Amino acid sequence: MIVKTEQELAESVKAAPGPLHIRGGGTRDIGNPVDGNVLSTAGLNGVTLYEPGALTIVAQAGTPVADIETALDAENQRLAFEPMDHRRLLGSSGTPTIGGIVATNASGPRRISVGACRDHLLGVRFVDGSGTIIKNGGRVMKNVTGYDLVKLMAGSYGTLGVLSEVSLKVLPKPETETTLVLHDLTLRDSVTAMSAALGSPFEVTGAAFVNGLAHIRIEGFEASVAYRAGKLRDLLAKFGEITQTEDAASAAMWRDIRDVKCFADHGAVTRVSIKPSAAPEFAESLGQTRGADLAMDWGGGLMWFAVTETEEATHKALQDMSAGKGGHATLIKGSASMRADAPVFQPENPTVTALSQGLRAKFDPRGILNAGLMG
Amino acid sequence: MEMPTPNQNVLSRKSQIVERLQSVLPIGAVIHTESEVRAYECDALTAYKCPPLCAVLPASTEEVAAVLKLCHEMGVPVVPRGSGTSLAGGALPTADCVILGVARLNGVLETNYEDRYIRVQSGRTNLSVTGAVEEMDFFYAPDPSSQLACAIAGNVAMNSGGAHCLKYGVTTNNLMGVKMVLMDGTITEIGGENLDAAGLDLLGLICGSEGQLGVVTEATLRILRKPEGARPVLMAFNDNEVAGACVADIIKAGVLPVAIEFMDRLCIETTENYAKAGYPDCNALLIVEVEGAPEEIDEQLALIKDIARKHDPVELREAQDEEEAARIWLGRKSAFGAIGQISDYMCLDGTIPVSSLPMVLRRIGELSDEFGLKVGNVFHAGDGNMHPLICYDANKPGDLELCEAMGAEILKLCVDAGGCLTGEHGVGIEKRDLMTHQYAQQDLDIQMAVKDVFDPEWLLNPAKVFPLDSSASRRMAAE
Numbered sequence A: 001m002i003v004k005t006e007q008e009l010a011e012s013v014k015a016a017p018g019p020l021h022i023r024g025g026g027t028r029d030i031g032n033p034v035d036g037n038v039l040s041t042a043g044l045n046g047v048t049l050y051e052p053g054a055l056t057i058v059a060q061a062g063t064p065v066a067d068i069e070t071a072l073d074a075e076n077q078r079l080a081f082e083p084m085d086h087r088r089l090l091g092s093s094g095t096p097t098i099g100g101i102v103a104t105n106a107s108g109p110r111r112i113s114v115g116a117c118r119d120h121l122l123g124v125r126f127v128d129g130s131g132t133i134i135k136n137g138g139r140v141m142k143n144v145t146g147y148d149l150v151k152l153m154a155g156s157y158g159t160l161g162v163l164s165e166v167s168l169k170v171l172p173k174p175e176t177e178t179t180l181v182l183h184d185l186t187l188r189d190s191v192t193a194m195s196a197a198l199g200s201p202f203e204v205t206g207a208a209f210v211n212g213l214a215h216i217r218i219e220g221f222e223a224s225v226a227y228r229a230g231k232l233r234d235l236l237a238k239f240g241e242i243t244q245t246e247d248a249a250s251a252a253m254w255r256d257i258r259d260v261k262c263f264a265d266h267g268a269v270t271r272v273s274i275k276p277s278a279a280p281e282f283a284e285s286l287g288q289t290r291g292a293d294l295a296m297d298w299g300g301g302l303m304w305f306a307v308t309e310t311e312e313a314t315h316k317a318l319q320d321m322s323a324g325k326g327g328h329a330t331l332i333k334g335s336a337s338m339r340a341d342a343p344v345f346q347p348e349n350p351t352v353t354a355l356s357q358g359l360r361a362k363f364d365p366r367g368i369l370n371a372g373l374m375g
Numbered sequence B: 001m002e003m004p005t006p007n008q009n010v011l012s013r014k015s016q017i018v019e020r021l022q023s024v025l026p027i028g029a030v031i032h033t034e035s036e037v038r039a040y041e042c043d044a045l046t047a048y049k050c051p052p053l054c055a056v057l058p059a060s061t062e063e064v065a066a067v068l069k070l071c072h073e074m075g076v077p078v079v080p081r082g083s084g085t086s087l088a089g090g091a092l093p094t095a096d097c098v099i100l101g102v103a104r105l106n107g108v109l110e111t112n113y114e115d116r117y118i119r120v121q122s123g124r125t126n127l128s129v130t131g132a133v134e135e136m137d138f139f140y141a142p143d144p145s146s147q148l149a150c151a152i153a154g155n156v157a158m159n160s161g162g163a164h165c166l167k168y169g170v171t172t173n174n175l176m177g178v179k180m181v182l183m184d185g186t187i188t189e190i191g192g193e194n195l196d197a198a199g200l201d202l203l204g205l206i207c208g209s210e211g212q213l214g215v216v217t218e219a220t221l222r223i224l225r226k227p228e229g230a231r232p233v234l235m236a237f238n239d240n241e242v243a244g245a246c247v248a249d250i251i252k253a254g255v256l257p258v259a260i261e262f263m264d265r266l267c268i269e270t271t272e273n274y275a276k277a278g279y280p281d282c283n284a285l286l287i288v289e290v291e292g293a294p295e296e297i298d299e300q301l302a303l304i305k306d307i308a309r310k311h312d313p314v315e316l317r318e319a320q321d322e323e324e325a326a327r328i329w330l331g332r333k334s335a336f337g338a339i340g341q342i343s344d345y346m347c348l349d350g351t352i353p354v355s356s357l358p359m360v361l362r363r364i365g366e367l368s369d370e371f372g373l374k375v376g377n378v379f380h381a382g383d384g385n386m387h388p389l390i391c392y393d394a395n396k397p398g399d400l401e402l403c404e405a406m407g408a409e410i411l412k413l414c415v416d417a418g419g420c421l422t423g424e425h426g427v428g429i430e431k432r433d434l435m436t437h438q439y440a441q442q443d444l445d446i447q448m449a450v451k452d453v454f455d456p457e458w459l460l461n462p463a464k465v466f467p468l469d470s471s472a473s474r475r476m477a478a479e
């Protein structure tokens, strides 16, 4: 079922006899597998308002991300939270939609400096599980009028409502970028180096460890980037050899990091979010010191572990370890059977679980929206 | 402002309630005499006052939990309170409530520079959070003008912002986790030390919920390394519209200043008479500040000045040294005090899309004529957060009501222009009854359903945020 208007969307949800499986572009069908009739938002297409001088864009949920990026590009702006394109990692096809990005709170390497998708989301319109059209937030940057359901909708994977329209804050594109690459570091040293860079005043917008190399990105006006790169090289000189990659080559490098290209050939991938200083010990206890099947982003705060398709146990072990360290692990890639058996999302503490279930019962009393996807 | 009739059943049990609270708290932590509770009768919205049944000052999360558990059991409403600087009446008591103040919870629990966060108790003041990490050249970004006094507790509850939020965001963008006590006494942790929490974004929901979902006792906050330097430039224009267009052009050009502040003629003149900052004679004034290394600042300011020159400014003044920078900011920082010297005033807080700025300012001018009340405008132009100051005479009967009526018109104007009723002060009791202008009933119903999940009996700060008639059945059910 493909709906074309918000009204149609509301009627379809209201009339649904049973569970629905919400789909944007379908580039990523992950989470615990969901039963139900497919309800696609791909027909809700189009940018409704774009004000470059106010840094805001409003679009219907099914609008292809590529269309949004083209519109922004014409004004030298962008979605600063750098949403990942999962097609490379997962080998999936389809057209990612802006609604799918918001529903999954997809946020890339720049999350450490500018925030996640949720931090750029200004307003939403959505249809709840009883078919009621609801709006929250708006299109201005500051809004504390009532409860902030905008944040709640971001990353709720279509389990609280089906987004029909989203409004987002956008940011100017920088003139240029450069990446410092630190060679031959242990995992532990790489986290120390990345923390030093992120704790400096030089406005680092990316800090990742991939294929045994630490990458530090800075963006901005040309002279400023050159100045900061120099300062950072001085600061990081003690960690050994540093090379530098400029502009387009740097951008390509970060697209690969963002999309976790290094694990495209692996059968199963788990994503762990943790505080950076806890990352080395976490990795070492799995026998990882140089990052063979491990990549890190967010200065060490985000770890990607490649495990083999059959190793459900590894994913579970990662979740157990995360629980002990205040982090959490999510299975991003895995076979359908693995996803059906393993808890895809990290189990939560009982109070949080009860509150989340309580909210779902209010937003979706019949339990028909992507039921069970988040466990 | 209408408030619900206090619950007689609670009032009549005052001594029993006080005794039971005393049994779970240390000596001196329960304040209940008539003269002492008066200290808690209002927040910074001083037009409304009501002494509470009593006030408690717990010193640990466990004590907060004990208080809430008791009040839950006895059906007593609780109003959480940080420093009481809310301008929306968010911490206004009712006669039948217990004020739960977190002022004694003011410690630093952990500073972590490697992972760039600080964990504090929620009663700690905003400015002293930065104070705790300053020696390492770090800072906590959200900087409400009340930062010397207001507590992180109130900042989280109101999702407070400040002048620098164009670049650094508001509280919700800098909050990583909280420890919180639910109304039934359950202690829980939401979010934590890593950048994204698992599951639904409950943290985002707590932030800005105005003390209605739980009592926050600890917060984990992102800290940032201080920039190498900052420098402001002052730009004077003869026309609001031109100043507005200049703001949009700066943003479109790809520079992202940390602050863009706007003042209109009434504010400029009044401030100039009071603070003598040396502002030029003009109709609209912008202060634009950029950050970074000296070279970076030069480059950004050159670009900004080029853009400004295209708009025919009366004057462009770049600060050459610290002293001049301070003088540029002096007027802006004194604006509220300056207006206060010439008149009583009501400070509004609405937001608009920057593009509607000229239209909204024009319309505010017309309303000012219609109501016969002067209005000064000073605001954060980069993010469209306006603070019209309506001047009135508190001693003149009917003037406050006239002022309130005009304030409501301006806030509705903000909403109609595509903005919202409040950008940083919150709804509280002040804008409760205007909520229906921004939201349809079903939009409010789902928000109230959220409160049902966290606080099914509606005991925590009830009668705030939602229009009284909308929340009536829920609040009645509780009694």
Ligand SMILES: Cc1cc2nc3c(=O)[nH]c(=O)nc-3n(C[C@H](O)[C@H](O)[C@H](O)COP(=O)(O)OP(=O)(O)OC[C@H]3O[C@@H](n4cnc5c(N)ncnc54)[C@H](O)[C@@H]3O)c2cc1C
Pocket: A021, A022, A023, A024, A025, A026, A027, A028, A029, A030, A031, A041, A061, A062, A082, A083, A084, A085, A086, A094, A095, A096, A097, A098, A099, A100, A101, A103, A104, A105, A106, A107, A108, A157, A158, A159, A161, A162, A163, A164, A271, A331, A332, A370, A373
């Ligand atoms: C489990 C999971 C983890 C992810 N992790 C990351 C990550 O770590 N980093 C990152 O950058 N990106 C991540 N993503 C982002 C994601 O892969 C894509 O960028 C995005 O989902 C593309 O949109 P789509 O239209 O193809 O979505 P789809 O594949 O169609 O849908 C994705 C999810 O969003 C829901 N959804 C789609 N449209 C709507 C709507 N209008 N209203 C409500 N719900 C809707 C779907 O039901 C589904 O659960 C993750 C996605 C998933 C599902």
Ligand SMILES: Cc1cc2nc3c(=O)[nH]c(=O)nc-3n(C[C@H](O)[C@H](O)[C@H](O)COP(=O)(O)OP(=O)(O)OC[C@H]3O[C@@H](n4cnc5c(N)ncnc54)[C@H](O)[C@@H]3O)c2cc1C
Pocket: B043, B044, B079, B080, B081, B082, B083, B084, B085, B086, B087, B089, B090, B091, B102, B122, B143, B144, B145, B146, B149, B150, B151, B152, B153, B154, B155, B156, B157, B158, B159, B160, B161, B162, B163, B210, B211, B212, B214, B215, B216, B217, B424, B425, B426, B461
């Ligand atoms: C001169 C002045 C300037 C101001 N400037 C700004 C500004 O620039 N930006 C801005 O955003 N605001 C500003 N404000 C408003 C005010 O300072 C903020 O709203 C502030 O966050 C309130 O903090 P507080 O600790 O004083 O909270 P209080 O006034 O005590 O309470 C505010 C709200 O928080 C709730 N609350 C308090 N403690 C808790 C807790 N532990 N758990 C849950 N809920 C709790 C209360 O119930 C109430 O609803 C200003 C106020 C003044 C007087």
